Amino acid sequence: MATARTESVGPVVMGLNKQNGQLRGQTKPAPASPAPTTQGKTLGAPQKAGGGPQDGGGIKFGDDWKKSLKLPPKDNRVKTSDVTATKGNEFEDYCLKRELLMGIFEMGWEKPSPIQEESIPIALSGRDILARAKNGTGKSGAYLIPLLERIDLKKDHIQVHVVIATPGRILDLIKKGVAKVDRVQMMVMDEADKLLSQDFVVLIEDIISFLAKNRQILLYSATFPISVQKFMAKHLQKPYEINLMEELTLKGITQFYAYVTERQKVHCLNTLFSRLQINQSIIFCNSTQRVELLAKKITQLGYSCFYIHAKMMQEYRNRVFHDFRNGLCRNLVCTDLFTRGIDIQAVNVVINFDFPKNAETYLHRIGRSGRFGHLGLAINLITSEDRFNLKAIEDQLVTDIKPIPSSIDKSLYVAEFHSDSEKWMIQTQI
Structure with missing residues (x-):
């Protein structure tokens, strides 16, 4: 029994169209590198x-x-x-x-x-x-x-x-x-x-x-x-x-938190975008209004961004999901509508722009990265009001959410591929 539809619903509609959830700023240039893949398929290429x-x-x-x-x-990526x-x-x-x-x-x-x-x-x-x-x-x-x-x-x-x-x-x-x-x-x-x-x-x-x-x-x-x-x-x-739940969190997901004020969140997010090697990211907010506002901010910063939430028409939600899964955009801002049953292998970073209220929601959110034993990164932006929830969730899930370091080891979330003819690292930038 499922509750989400994921079929293709027609051609891509790009541009600053608030209605369909697809916002695209001027994408910052990236160095030439092998295209990121999703379970062996080229990110952004039509899937046959x-x-x-x-x-x-x-x-x-x-x-x-x-x-x-x-x-x-x-797919020869390391699995946990x-x-x-x-x-x-x-x-x-x-x-x-x-x-x-x-x-x-x-x-x-x-x-x-x-x-x-x-x-x-x-x-x-x-x-x-x-x-x-x-x-x-x-x-x-x-x-x-x-x-x-x-x-x-x-x-x-x-x-x-x-x-x-x-x-x-x-x-x-x-x-x-x-x-x-x-x-x-x-x-x-x-x-x-x-x-x-x-x-x-x-x-x-x-x-x-x-x-x-x-x-x-x-x-x-x-x-x-x-x-x-x-x-x-x-x-x-x-x-x-x-x-099979001796521990609740996936072994391949490394969890960090950044202690910030509400006004510092967008600046912190911009810093993360500039320093991380993001294949695809999912960014969670706690309300539909904040989803749209944040997606607009990300676009203004020059990064391509889609958004999705429950108040959008089903047709547009289908289109956004389909296009994001096929690699047409690096970043997706969403509500908890997107926490369950969503399997996108290319997602290697999840960011809780708004920290969730309970352990169950947190578990499902961060589980959008590190799919099928692969590596992923979960970063939580924590305000003074969130510090008690942070401790409670750590205790309930018996997990360790560490302060974010000045530099994050790429081996924690960037997949290394091996093939018969080549060995390479995904080196994509936003």
Whole structure:
């Protein structure tokens, strides 16, 4: 169950257009260097869809089907143990459909991550799952792979209720008979802590009442409050529990804070832009008004900037997200609308221009960098009013947010690539 749409919605509209969230100043020149990449794809270049079985010329029994795969460039960036501490399983160990395996490999996925190793075989068995794993460690693949494996293309009815909508809208479609879910065998709740919060849990329980009695429920999240435990006891049958959260923050993310006054924040941000090697950055504010004001300031400083928040029309949000993900802009200013379920491999710096109020929000924000075991940097601008929240969040997450040094070691957040023919560092500037 997802709550964000990310498809392309048309041509890029550039310029100082306040309505569509895309502000572009005069980009400061950067030295010639290799283009930054996102999971093996050139940042800013059109992404071509990988070839599937339909354009592979057909696979015959006995063929070496892997030879027909159209694989993306190998991603040899250093990865942390968040995704490398596996049991050594392969995707082929799970007896998946050939077409599904081809799609997995052509996405550039080579081996299952720890959460995928734990989750995929259990989900395929039909058992309920309650899984905790860090943001950016492969939770989506952990449920999407068994979901796609279990779908029977010969059956003409909803089997897994894959919907892009709010829970209220889904329930409305069910009650009107538009979405017939009485034969749904599998229900997945990603970001389950949010879906089972006080705002949505009644709607979710109402939706479940329309499903088949022997349905399978899979819950995935980085954080599980008490409300999830109550839901589990009521609706899950002997769930298999997975907990890969011995520590809450990703190992590849280095966290710093800069102690500033409110009036110094923009100047501090400008200094960070000039000194850091930012591939792409996400900058968080605590209100929609501050998002737009900050995006305008960044543009006036001469840096390209997009912004996104919940009060924008969905069409414009889709366009901004799509263009940012494809590398058309270095910096994105946003609210907490952008903290969950967003996977952009090129983001290596997250800046909390406004410090969040609670540990859960902080965890999801900084998790936008350092995706899938890669390196990332989280920088927090702290005013005197934020110092108590800073200490509380450090304690709750059992993490260490250090004072920002005068010079930040690039090896902490700039990825080093190795290939057969070259070894190079991303050396992009804003």
